[in-house]
Amino acid sequence: MSLSSSVEFPARFSYACFRLTPHSVYAINATILPQKCRLSTILTAPSFDELFPDALVNPSRPSDLHSDPFWAPTLSVDLSDASGIWIHLGKAPAAQCDKLLINVYKEYSNDSSRVSFLETLEVKCPETAVKWENQRAGKYLLTAYVPIRGCKFLCDSADKHCRQCLRTHLSLEIRENRASFIWLALHTMKDHSYEIFIISAVLVGLIMLVMCMGMVYALWKQRRDAKRVQEIQLTMYxxxxxxxxxxxxxxxxxxxxxxxxxxxxxxxxxxxxxxxxxxxxxxxxxxxxxxxxxxxxxxxxxxxxxxxxxxxxxxxxxxxxxxxxxxxxxxxxxxxxxxxxxxxxxxxxxxxxxxxxxxxxxxxxxxxxxxxxxxxxxxxxxxxxxxxxxxxxxxxxxxxxxxxxxxxxxxxxxxxxxxxxxxxxxxxxxxxxxxxIDEPAIPQIREQRLPVEISTDEDRIAAAKLYGIDPPRADSEDEETGVGPSNERQFMLHPPANEPDSDTDDDDLSTSEDEIDDEDEEGGEMHTVVFRPDNLF
Structure with missing residues (x-):
């Protein structure tokens, strides 16, 4: 990873210590054998007066200082971790601090003089490093300073008594994303939210169109099947x-x-x-x-x-x-x-x-x-x-x-x-x-015509045969003697043992009547039943 195109020559060191030049940027690649591990670091430092102020290194300094000494830390970036970047800060041994702050800015790709603030990283003393996670590829500016009492990071031009804190700057370029998969997915969706919205809207529209077409087809099929007559033979009662x-x-x-x-x-x-x-x-x-x-x-x-x-x-x-x-x-x-x-x-x-x-x-x-x-x-x-x-x-x-x-x-x-x-x-x-319920029941009497209408003697004879009644005789003794009412006729019904056949002629009937008369004269039991057909029929 290169930070400048004006590097004249690389340097190789076989020792663990070398002198730093203030405001210079060093890219250090260290290889550890036999583990075959590689360490890539970018390092810069402020001026020595800012890193080691006289109040911190001079043993003859007065003990009653009115303010804390102002100083700036060294700044190094470790690029060995694939998921993030470790930022290391250095200070003089005698320097005191509560925390160290690092402001992160993103440089514009079309204008390097313009930057946008991203976030502030905080390192609590005595810690000297912090991991900067989830970065995208691009150019960044890191500014490290110590928030000491009596100084501000930015001062208003109208405030003449304001004093800015000493700071250390480091510009670096990250060539590939260093972030987790979830973070990359979320930021990809955020960066391409407009395109994703358009694609999602198109997909939703296509899905709704397919659903509408399916519903229209289902309704059309239902109506078509409804118009189709299917004859079902009902064979079982x-x-x-x-x-x-x-x-x-x-x-x-x-x-x-x-x-x-x-x-x-x-x-x-x-x-x-x-x-x-x-x-x-x-x-x-x-x-x-x-x-x-x-x-x-x-x-x-x-x-x-x-x-x-x-x-x-x-x-x-x-x-x-x-x-x-x-x-x-x-x-x-x-x-x-x-x-x-x-x-x-x-x-x-x-x-x-x-x-x-x-x-x-x-x-x-x-x-x-x-x-x-x-x-x-x-x-x-x-x-x-x-x-x-x-x-x-x-x-x-x-x-x-x-x-x-x-x-x-x-x-x-x-x-x-x-x-x-x-x-x-x-x-x-x-x-x-x-x-x-407690009302007395009243029988309902309905008039009903008899099933057989009788108007002639032939009808009476046929009804008599149907109901088992002797037909009238033309030479009836009652008619000859005039016994009984003139408008009534009497039929005799024989008991079951002596009932004549349906084809009995008039002579047989006369014989039966003579026998019955003889039995009556002898004092036997009379088995004669008299009906009045005019009232019956």
């Missing part, structure tokens, strides 16, 4: 029970329409109590309900006005739904079993039970909504209901087409419209269906 409250006839018609839609458009086999419990060979409703709850895989819960009141524990304590069918309403017992089953296995129940709301249905009651069953609004979400019945995953994310035909959709909406019209025309309809 699913049994599903309809759980509803018997609000009124119009609501019952809506349930029938829902059953028809499930049967023909959802590949479903609906279990409907109006179809199962009104048959002649039907079972006990309660036992039938328990069997369905225990065996069926799917249940559809329909929310209605009466159903919400049945689920309300406060109202159901004092009121009940009046029975309007041959069997009691099954909504309450069914919901108790469903809620009990759902609380024991909540995860599985979400795939087993669902809630259906019609346009006139109220909100789902809180004690049922807490179970978080899937809710479908019909008839618009009939496709989602079909997907639920067939165990499709992620129904909310699927774009399911409407399986209902236009005619069935129209019929369904018409049934809903009739129900809503009934509500508008009968605002107090609920008072007739939701009655206090």
């Amino acid at each position: 699913v049994k599903a029970m309809l759980i509803y409250a018997d609000d009124c006839v119009e609501h019952r018609n809506c349930m029938r329409m829902l059953v028809e839609c499930l049967r023909h458009c959802a590949t479903c086999e609906p279990v409907f109590d109006m179809e199962k419990l009104l048959q002649p060979d039907s079972v006990i409703p309660s036992r039938w309900l328990i069997d369905q709850i225990a065996t069926l895989p799917k249940f559809i819960i329909v929310i209605s006005e009466c159903g919400s009141r049945i689920l309300d524990t406060t109202e159901s304590r004092t009121h009940h739904l009046v029975q309007a069918r041959p069997f009691a309403d099954l909504f309450g017992p069914a919901m108790e079993m469903i809620i009990r089953d759902a609380t024991h296995n909540l995860i599985a129940s979400k795939r087993k039970y669902c809630i259906v709301r019609l346009p006139y249905s109220p909100e789902v009651p809180a004690n049922l909504a807490v179970l978080n069953f899937p809710v479908f609004n019909l008839p618009d979400q009939f496709g989602q209901l079909t997907a639920f019945l067939h165990d499709f995953e992620n129904i909310d994310q699927l774009n399911i087409s409407q399986p209902l035909s236009q005619s069935r959709m129209t019929s369904f909406r018409e049934a809903v419209r009739l129900q809503m019209t009934f509500f508008e025309q009968n605002p107090d309809w609920l008072d007739t269906r939701w009655r206090p």
Whole structure:
């Protein structure tokens, strides 16, 4: 490392001591053998009068000095350490100090007469060296001085009594960086912060552009897939029970329409109590309900006005739904079993039970909504209901087409419209269906036409054969004798042992009547039952 281009000749020394010239700069390279170590040092010294003032070296100096003697140290730089530079300071043996200060300046590369202050290094006496760490390559100026009482490093031109401290200067050039990797990385980022900012902004912009393009592509792909219709053949019929409250006839018609839609458009086999419990060979409703709850895989819960009141524990304590069918309403017992089953296995129940709301249905009651069953609004979400019945995953994310035909959709909406019209025309309809429990039950008698209309004798004969009743005879003895009312006819029903065949002619019937008359005359038991067909049919 060279400090000046005016070096005339190198000097080699084989001794440990040589004379220094004041204000001169020496570069000393020492090699230690056999360790093969090398020591590179740059050394300079102030004038001898500043290094060894008379007050420090003259033994005859007065002992009562008014101020401390001013002196300047020698300054040397050790360049052997790769991570930093050791700065050594020298002084006279008799010199006293508290600390030694070294100001570091950076020279401008284009103007060597200008310098910028970097930092101040401090050496506390009696220490004589300090390590200057983390330097970049470049030209530097080191100024060492002793802050003695009565002197300042810089004096104002207006202060005539100020005295500057004596100092030693050393200019050196560092050809390579001497710093740790972390320091170099941080300062490199600091020096190139503008370039790094531009590059980072470009990278962030590219990343955001790629992300936006990815999102646009994902949305485009999702819309493309949504428009792509995938037909799924539903080959397996699913049994599903309809759980509803018997609000009124119009609501019952809506349930029938829902059953028809499930049967023909959802590949479903609906279990409907109006179809199962009104048959002649039907079972006990309660036992039938328990069997369905225990065996069926799917249940559809329909929310209605009466159903919400049945689920309300406060109202159901004092009121009940009046029975309007041959069997009691099954909504309450069914919901108790469903809620009990759902609380024991909540995860599985979400795939087993669902809630259906019609346009006139109220909100789902809180004690049922807490179970978080899937809710479908019909008839618009009939496709989602079909997907639920067939165990499709992620129904909310699927774009399911409407399986209902236009005619069935129209019929369904018409049934809903009739129900809503009934509500508008009968605002107090609920008072007739939701009655206090302690109120005496009033049987509801409804007129119903007989299944067989009889207008002629042939119709009466056919009805008699159907119901096991003897047909009337044209030569009836009652008619001949005129016994009984003229507008009444009597049929005789034989006991099972003597019941004639359906193809018995009039002669056989006359014979049977003669036998019966004989038994009556003999005092035997009479087995004749008389019906008045005009009143019966």
